[in-house]
Amino acid sequence: MSTTTATETKRKAPAGxxxxxxxxxxxxxxxxxxxxxxxxxxxxxxFMLGEICLYSFLIIILTGVYLTLFFHPSMNEVEYSGSYxxxxxxxxxxxxxxxxxxxxxxRGGLLIRQIHHWAAVIFLAGMFVHMMRVFFTGAFRKPREIxxxxxxxxxxxxxxxxxxxxxxxxxLLSGTGVRFTQGAILxxxxxxxxxxxxxxxxxxxxxxxxxxxxxxHILLLPGIMLGLVVAHLILVIYHKHxxxxxxxxxxxxxxxxxxLPVYMAKAGGFFFLVFGVIAVIAALFTINPIWALGPYRxxxxxxxxxxxxxxxxxxxxxxVMPGWEINLWGHTLVLGVFIPLVVFGLVLAAIALYPxxxxxxxxDKREHHILDRPRNAPTRTALGVxxxxxYMVMLIGGGNDIFATHFHLSINSITWFVRIFYFLGPVLAxxxxxxxxxxxxxxxxxxxxxxxxxGIIKRLPHGEFVEVHEPLSQAQLHSLTxxxxxxxxxxxxxxxxxxxxxxxxxxEKLRVKLSKGYFADGNQIPKATAEEYKEISEGHxxx
Amino acid sequence: MSSQEISEAESLRHEQDAHGTEVAEHPFADPGLPPHxxxxxxxxxxxxxxxxxxxxxxxxxxxxxxxxxxxxxVIFPVDKIIYVxxxxxxxxxxxxxxxxxxxxxxxxxxxAVHWGRTLMSDEEMVDERHAVAATPxxxxxxxxxFADGARESAIGRRPLIRxxxxxxxxxxxxxxxxxxxxxxxxxxxKLRKTLWSKGKQxxxxxxxxxxxxxxxxxxxxxxxxxxxxxxxxxxxNNQIAKxxxxxxxxxxxxxxxxxxxxxxxxxxxxxxxxxxxxxCPISLYxxxxxxxLCPCHQSTFDLSDGARVIFGPAGxxxxxxxxxxxxxxxxxxxxxxxxxxxxxxxERG
Numbered sequence: 094m095s096t097t098t099a100t101e102t103k104r105k106a107p108a109g110x111x112x113x114x115x116x117x118x119x120x121x122x123x124x125x126x127x128x129x130x131x132x133x134x135x136x137x138x139x140f141m142l143g144e145i146c147l148y149s150f151l152i153i154i155l156t157g158v159y160l161t162l163f164f165h166p167s168m169n170e171v172e173y174s175g176s177y178x179x180x181x182x183x184x185x186x187x188x189x190x191x192x193x194x195x196x197x198x199x200r201g202g203l204l205i206r207q208i209h210h211w212a213a214v215i216f217l218a219g220m221f222v223h224m225m226r227v228f229f230t231g232a233f234r235k236p237r238e239i240x241x242x243x244x245x246x247x248x249x250x251x252x253x254x255x256x257x258x259x260x261x262x263x264x265l266l267s268g269t270g271v272r273f274t275q276g277a278i279l280x281x282x283x284x285x286x287x288x289x290x291x292x293x294x295x296x297x298x299x300x301x302x303x304x305x306x307x308x309x310h311i312l313l314l315p316g317i318m319l320g321l322v323v324a325h326l327i328l329v330i331y332h333k334h335x336x337x338x339x340x341x342x343x344x345x346x347x348x349x350x351x352x353l354p355v356y357m358a359k360a361g362g363f364f365f366l367v368f369g370v371i372a373v374i375a376a377l378f379t380i381n382p383i384w385a386l387g388p389y390r391x392x393x394x395x396x397x398x399x400x401x402x403x404x405x406x407x408x409x410x411x412x413v414m415p416g417w418e419i420n421l422w423g424h425t426l427v428l429g430v431f432i433p434l435v436v437f438g439l440v441l442a443a444i445a446l447y448p449x450x451x452x453x454x455x456x457d458k459r460e461h462h463i464l465d466r467p468r469n470a471p472t473r474t475a476l477g478v479x480x481x482x483x484y485m486v487m488l489i490g491g492g493n494d495i496f497a498t499h500f501h502l503s504i505n506s507i508t509w510f511v512r513i514f515y516f517l518g519p520v521l522a523x524x525x526x527x528x529x530x531x532x533x534x535x536x537x538x539x540x541x542x543x544x545x546x547x548g549i550i551k552r553l554p555h556g557e558f559v560e561v562h563e564p565l566s567q568a569q570l571h572s573l574t575x576x577x578x579x580x581x582x583x584x585x586x587x588x589x590x591x592x593x594x595x596x597x598x599x600x601e602k603l604r605v606k607l608s609k610g611y612f613a614d615g616n617q618i619p620k621a622t623a624e625e626y627k628e629i630s631e632g633h634x635x636x
Numbered sequence: 637m638s639s640q641e642i643s644e645a646e647s648l649r650h651e652q653d654a655h656g657t658e659v660a661e662h663p664f665a666d667p668g669l670p671p672h673x674x675x676x677x678x679x680x681x682x683x684x685x686x687x688x689x690x691x692x693x694x695x696x697x698x699x700x701x702x703x704x705x706x707x708x709x710v711i712f713p714v715d716k717i718i719y720v721x722x723x724x725x726x727x728x729x730x731x732x733x734x735x736x737x738x739x740x741x742x743x744x745x746x747x748a749v750h751w752g753r754t755l756m757s758d759e760e761m762v763d764e765r766h767a768v769a770a771t772p773x774x775x776x777x778x779x780x781x782f783a784d785g786a787r788e789s790a791i792g793r794r795p796l797i798r799x800x801x802x803x804x805x806x807x808x809x810x811x812x813x814x815x816x817x818x819x820x821x822x823x824x825x826k827l828r829k830t831l832w833s834k835g836k837q838x839x840x841x842x843x844x845x846x847x848x849x850x851x852x853x854x855x856x857x858x859x860x861x862x863x864x865x866x867x868x869x870x871x872x873n874n875q876i877a878k879x880x881x882x883x884x885x886x887x888x889x890x891x892x893x894x895x896x897x898x899x900x901x902x903x904x905x906x907x908x909x910x911x912x913x914x915x916c917p918i919s920l921y922x923x924x925x926x927x928x929l930c931p932c933h934q935s936t937f938d939l940s941d942g943a944r945v946i947f948g949p950a951g952x953x954x955x956x957x958x959x960x961x962x963x964x965x966x967x968x969x970x971x972x973x974x975x976x977x978x979x980x981x982x983e984r985g
Contacts, residue, residue: 133763170868176715184868200714203730204737236768269916269932272877276914276979279827286823286981294820296827296874297915301820333765341669347763348669355756362748369742376734377723391877392841392859392909394917396931411949412933416913418951423985429951430914430979462765494934504934505947541664570664623663 135336135349142223149216156209165191166307185388192262207375231465257310268389280430338575340568409490471530479519534618582608687754694747701740708732857921880909893942913950
């Protein structure tokens with residue numbers, strides 16, 4: 094570096110400092126930076142999943158703003174005269190015509206549309222996997238229950254933002270999805286027809302729904318979501334990130350690398366990685382080719398109609414439910430559609446409530462910053478896998494026609510398979526997962542007590558062959574036994590110390606029962622104790 | 637930062653929570669943070685310089701890709717279609733813009749991450765955590781402040797103010813709710829009525845011509861709309877969403893339902909095309925069995941037996957339209973559907 098540039102940088106530095114001083118005098122940025130500039134974040138590949146969600150959300154907002162510059166959220170009918178020949182002369186809504194224009198007449202418009210849609214699909218998938226990470230490692234425990242709820246709301250709102258978004262082009266596929274939604278709304282007892290009339294501004298499809306979905310899609314829902322994302326991040330910073338157990342890592346500290354410079358580079362760089370990968374995907378793979386089928390008409394439909402993946406389980410529920418209808422006193426209870434609608438809500442509500450249920454069962458009021466390995470919470474892990482199983486079974490139900498045509502199966506058998514396995518699958522998954530977790534706990538216990546299998550076979554003087562087990566380091570021993578194991582709750586004596594019969598509420602009895610299901614003998618493997626270790630290592634050495 | 641300084645989680649050991657669920661202890665003491673192992677770049681300046689060049693190369697590739705993006709934007713006409721193996725025929729703009737943008741972004745990310753991983757310090761550092769909950773002193777101060785504030789407001793002492801305030805606050809959102817009334821009309825009997833009425837001819841959807849009985853062949857599925865409903869009409873979509881009709885011809889002997897036979901003409905039967913499940917238009921017809929299938933959710937109806945549901949999630953048969961032939965020899969409706977078409981709803985009965 095020459096002397097001139099060196100003096101230049103010298104002169105520049107105070108200028109930057111002066112700007113910072115100016116801002117600090119008004120915003121107090123130095124205090125903020127003092128607390129956060131070198132904030133420590135722990136490192137683990139699974140902590141990156143939330144970042145994928147955050148970045149795809151930003152990409153969706155950026156590309157979405159661009160799309161609003163060209164999209165016309167109107168159901169006025171026009172005759173298409175754009176450059177896509179097969180549609181020329183066809184009557185369609187302005188919404189559909191402007192989406193065709195974005196795809197065919199705006200340079201780069203198709204790319205931005207595809208990045209927007211791909212990013213939405215990835216955003217939802219990212220949230221799904223991120224939530225699984227948080228669930229299976231117990232990161233939702235105190236003090237993070239509220240942040241779990243924020244995340245849950247983001248997932249649910251993301252689903253509806255996605256739905257209202259892919260409904261906007263008013264092509265044949267999206268209109269069919271809207272029709273399905275309207276049919277489901279009609280099934281709501283007492284108020285269903287009113288909700289439908291108010292939402293659609295009259296009969297289906299009417300002339301209002303695109304404009305209304307538009308303001309919901311670009312303003313209402315993303316506005317709420319942006320607020321939730323900010324709150325979610327503030328809480329992550331405020332609580333400090335969780336970490337896995339390990340040497341030097343305790344419930345009272347956080348070990349890792351500082352925000353400046355390491356995470357600035359890694360997390361900031363990761364935004365560009367996510368954006369880059371999505372751009373390449375959008376360049377190579379068509380998503381939602383709205384030009385393939387033409388504009389929506391209520392009397393036309395295509396085969397193989399599928400929603401975006403995150404709506405697939407709702408689609409499955411509605412497809413496999415038997416068509417029950419009860420007609421009484423001049424009214425119809427459309428259970429065949431309404432039950433799926435309710436189950437849809439309940440399945441999601443279960444996610445929201447779980448942290449509170451678990452903390453009620455354990456009765457644990459402490460803060461938890463050390464993550465569980467999934468195996469060390471066998472019942473929770475098994476419940477989570479059971480939930481995911483039922484979700485996946487319903488995804489199969491939602492694509493029953495696709496599975497039937499691709500695998501040459503009877504659609505009736507697939508439907509019956511889904512009907513049975515929606516109930517049986519989670520039970521099997523629960524049992525299998527729990528066995529696997531317990532098996533892994535046993536292996537950890539063996540590893541602690543007997544050491545690591547070294548793969549070295551030794552022949553003893555009397556001819557016996559044994560495998561040499563290497564003892565674990567203190568760090569490994571600590572990591573494998575750092576998890577806490579609850580003891581199951583007990584009902585306690587039937588009478589108190591004065592011999593008076595104690596009153597036990599039904600809730601307390603249930604709690605004890607559930608606590609036993611989580612923590613009783615056989616539902617978790619007691620981790621190795623120091624005494625056992627001592628006895629074995631001193632008794633007959635390692636072999 | 638030495639590992640000895642790190643406070644142990646031992647304090648947790650003897651903690652027991654209020655509800656009596658005991659927690660097992662940590663049997664093996666925490667040895668503390670392992671010593672930092674330097675990377676190749678930390679000790680070998682040549683390796684560090686290699687990393688530096690790799691990062692700079694990635695950033696340079698990104699710049700080139702951005703230039704490529706701008707060039708593609710200028711060069712390719714928006715409607716240029718090219719063949720690229722194995723993608724097939726694709727838009728040249730979409731492919732070139734997407735790839736160049738993707739590379740430009742990805743290389744910035746890869747460069748930054750590589751920089752962070754190889755050249756920035758990877759020595760682990762420790763932050764202490766502090767309990768989220770406030771200390772008892774802080775809590776006591778807050779409670780006292782709150783009590784002072786509440787007392788000074790006199791909200792407890794003057795219930796008249798309090799109650800009227802809550803009343804006013806509870807009522808004012810009602811204005812907003814009332815405004816929502818303008819979102820749409822009341823349902824009334826809108827879901828029960830369609831455009832069909834006595835004497836309306838059945839118009840072939842494809843040819844836009846009135847249908848004669850002889851136009852309907854055995855084994856074919858014909859779609860029809862009511863006479864007078866034109867495709868460019870303002871409310872075409874609203875009307876066709878209820879009035880869409882499908883017509884098939886079945887040998888009268890094969891029709892199992894007596895009323896269906898009465899409402900047919902010479903084996904020609906007309907059913908609502910709108911599925912009774914959630915309203916998709918039905919479009920798949922199996923000639924041999926006279927089954928129709930909704931492609932959305934696979935509800936299957938038997939058109940030779942009153943369109944009853946034989947599989948899938950639909951809850952009731954497709955409504956039948958009573959048809960006959962007028963003086964001119966065209967098929968006509970003999971009235972509206974006698975039950976509401978489409979998905980079931982609370983008032984359907």
